Amino acid sequence: MFTIDAPVELQGTEYCNYRSPLSTRYASKEMQYNFSDQKKFSTWRKLWIYLAKAEKELGLDITDEQISELESAIHDIDFAAAAEHEKKVRHDVMAHVHTLAERCPHAAPIIHLGATSCYVGDNTDLITLKHGLDLLLPRLAAVISRLAKFADQYKSLPILGFTHLQPAQLTTVGKRASLWLSDLLMDERALSRARDDLRFRGVKGTTGTQASFMQLFKGDSAKVRALDKRVAELAGFDKRYLVTGQTYSRKVDLEVVAALSGLGATVHKMCSDIRLLASRKEVEEPFEASQIGSSAMPYKRNPMRSERCCALSRHLITLHANAANTHAVQWLERTLDDSANRRITLAEAFLTADATLLTLLNICQGLVVYPKVIDRHIAQELPFMATENIIMAMVQAGGDRQVCHEKIRVLSHEAGAQVKQHGKDNDLIDRVKKDAYFAPIISQLDKILDASTFIGRAPEQVTEFIEEEVDPIVSKYVCVLTEAEKPVTLNI
Template identity: 70%
Template sequence: MEAADEFLKYRSPLVSRYASKEMAYNFSDRRKFTTWRKLWIYLAKAEKALGLPITDAQILEMESHTEDIDFAMAAEEERKLRHDVMAHVHTFANCCPTAAPIIHLGATSCYVGDNTDLIMLRDGFDILLPKLARVIDRLANFAEKYADLPTLGFTHYQPAQLTTVGKRACLWLQDLAMDVRNLQRARDDLCFRGVKGTTGTQASFLQLFQGDHDKVEELDRLVTEMAGFKKAYMVTGQTYSRKVDVDCLSTLASLGATVHKICTDIRLLANLKEIEEPFEKEQIGSSAMPYKRNPMRAERCCSLARHLVALLTDPLQTASVQWLERTLDDSANRRISLPESFLTADIILSTLQNITEGLVVYPKVIERHIRHELPFMATENIIMAMVKAGGNRQVCHEKIRVLSQEAAAVVKQEGGDNDLLTRVQQDPYFAPILGQLDALLDPKTFIGRAPQQVVRFLSEEVHPLLEPYKAKMDVKIELEL
């Protein structure tokens, strides 16, 4: 019956449909409240080490009950007390009667609340970074494979000078490389709130240690170290600055913008039938049109990336309206915006990895599109060849202009193929260079240094960036939905 009741309540699709198990667990109640208990244990251990009358038996009792949380009791306590932290203090104390008097000693709610958030943010980045690295790795392999495959470039979504399939992928990679550096920087900049008391002055701890400032500083250092952080913020109010949340979520929003651009490009190329995302044997593209192969993964990434970008407004507004040492109107908002940002980033990276592991390229389609546009693009080369053969540049330019307009009329008004090359071959004026036309129209002569740029970019920028993640590169992504 309980399982059936689950379908009577709203469930976030971020978790029920998409997110990885590790990211869903990172922001779960189990993870959150287990971390609270660990923080209380760290505090008790540090206080004992600095001389407070706390016994080994009390600490052992707390450690033996780190995981066995009575969520029903905690919920009932919170209904009575209207205070989540005190509800869990009481619940922990209920199973640790010996340690009950020293649980949360000297601390404020933000000792467990904010410090747990910082741990979750740090560990969230640690989940995302290898996933982002794998996306970069897959795209780098793709770029290398197609480094010299000519394709139409597009500006204003109109055919422009040729590039290569691999060079275009390097444009995507350049943005992703910025993202991995930004995420790593934001992760490394995170500090611990530490042991700061109700308004950040550490007054309660100074009283506990009878005015010994050195012991209060050492308490802060010990707890910070036990939590796995190298340093704590030197000053806080009751909370750590909510600008920290802005910094973290802005890097994720920037990643969202990158992914949206990449997946929009893939969707546009899928429309041209030049590149397609993976498509399973039994996958259905449309309930009405059985022939369709919709780019649903790329569309999902774009949809969720917009949500990720939009979430940035929450911490920006929250940081701007915090009053003096703190106000509680941040709490309910942060319960949503922080987890959802990391869950959403997690989903789009998993989906993008799946896309990049199975991108399909259709060289013949790309070649046909090039043939359709290349005669127009080759006109400058034809003019230069005629001048080298003794022709007059201005006369040649006028000849090409007239023939180009006639060919364009065939394409646009009659729906025919681009026949400019045929018109050039039939005009006696161009007889001196007819033997050069195949060479003049070789697509590889129109791609400039694109292949060399790909090789150098991958070698000097991309591969070194992936070195720290080499041990985590073999994970393959299979999407359940």
Template identity: 60%
Template structure:
């Protein structure tokens, strides 16, 4: 059947990057198995096992599988009901000198689990620079709008002013924590190494005639050949599935950040204060031609919910393992781990695209400020009257009465907020009328927001991005295919 006649995951067919899709492909998986068999044989030979040079050479020359080998392996798996042994058989056919030594002393999890750890590390290596790029793009945005006053919202009700740039730093700070969490998860990864069927290394102890030192050296040597910092000191047949929890936790935490950012942007689009990128020929609605829906942010939110829920698979799988292992983890992990990384990859691409094309509308922002600022300025007016010799309690009562009158005009009549006009006309406030424009200047209500942006970018963002300068220099604008 052709591809459009069967279901395909939209993560790979529609959204995810080529590099992430390729990492979790069968070609990469089975090619990595062959690398594991090659390095096992190399280490075993170095430690004294009689493995011919020709065997090593043939294995090294056939690390990549072609379509014919993939077809043969699929046929073997169907017949033998065992994917690892199917590939042992096919690898032996193309490297006949190595056939007696492939998988020597190993269990299936030597290739499956070690390969998974390799993929986890490589997948994080793909995500981390992309996350750094998103942080950098938002940092540019925050710096540009560091001092542009805007309404702050608590309970989604107008609150004290902040700045557009300061609000962006709230997003960036959470992304910095995600960068830290992914870095920790990546750097904490060890290798399962060479542990045998139940983790006791019994088969390798037999291969080396009871020489415990050589078995330990074998474990360390294979681990070093794959450039992992350490081999896990103890395992069952598999590495502990808590490792998957640690890794997917960092992705699930990132999903919460993405959901927060996407939701904030959608709300700001509703207010018409900010607009996400919109292509020249993009259609917002099939019926309402005028619409400019925040479809990118909506996609981020949709995928973020999916990503966050993948963590529960890892948690239940880890807790449900019996003794040294059961196989009920396999089918679940084949889905949850690749899909978690593919989803995170997509979200980062969309966030980069959004952050590179956010449009700010200062005039709309100012209109919203003007509608609310008179109420917020009442405290400034009271303080100015007191400094001019007025009585604080009398002033408070005057401004309270005028505020309620203005609020009634807004809420019951649908009019504009005329509190300041009422203050100007009230003889009681005559002493401070010449200073009203000064008292109503929005920039005087944002506190240290601009300075906070500057310090945050300098002290926290720049150091966090320092290891990713090459990625930042080489990164292109993120274009979405659909």
């Protein structure tokens, strides 16, 4: 049987307890605070104040002094006392009700008046989701903004395109980056939509019928409805879910996590591309002067940032299933088997997305392109791609297409053998130049082999895409971009 073998003096310290790498290595302090106990329980206390204020406005016997007493205690939480209460009552909300009542004895009678646990629990979760998206969206906009600059800078630089991971027609470095951008724009729309769709659960009672509040207000339905609306306003929401069970529908969590999971898929694809390009030494993520790529191989420049993004993104992608399964098993008005899962899934989804975007921004702020390597790779493949153009030039010079086609076929196979069987460079053009048949077009070969003539409208496409689709999205965040685009220093 495993036993704790740490020195006695270390047992119970943070280094002998499990700590999530999301909080110790990867996620920002802002996102960590958003899911912290301090934020959670302070928000509970704010919600009890909003409820008391709204109930007072609508005629219940609650005094300004009681509300002031509660307001003085928003952040003054005795966590040890709350933990002791929870040991006794086995209920987290009631533990904090008792703790707050001890801190605010005059307000004790009106704390949580008419409410159920989900009043503070679910409404706090919705506030936390909203604030989490408020943190993520500027980070995503900063990535989009920086990547757009990169795409524009390299929109005309030819590079080998690939289909089936085999060399295909040329594209440009900027055009390839625009494909990453296009996916990120979809993620911005999905996250923005998820944020804008969030509503407040409000005050709905134990099964969502508001029966307890009807009793408080002596059957006055209009006042109960006004209470629901007023509390939502005080909490910063202009919309609320008009029908709920005991909880807001866990479909809401699913929609939010789905958007985050979709972001994970985008980042995984993009960073996988960067890893492939780094292997070809065409494009690299930033590499610091003192950074070590391998403990055994000093020469290595491993794409560890992109690998981190892929690792985190895979975890983010998997969380979608958790949210979907949790919603699927919420029997009737609710079951409690959502609770433990949501404590993990929601926090990890946001912390993982946050860490992923911070790492991705760091990558985009320092992407390095190696045009000479790219040119060499193009030179190895372009002769084969140019064969149709050579045939057309020969036909225009009076040659027979079928004869020319056969000539090119034979020479191409000979050149291919040099590459594949002997490991030599592609010498097709040298073979064409040495064949007297092609003498009429020898002077045109440099033009025929100009890589810039093989990229179609790629530069124009990038310009149009940035102007018509990227810039309008970035402009939404102009007030926060300066802060969001500050250079990112990663915990390695």
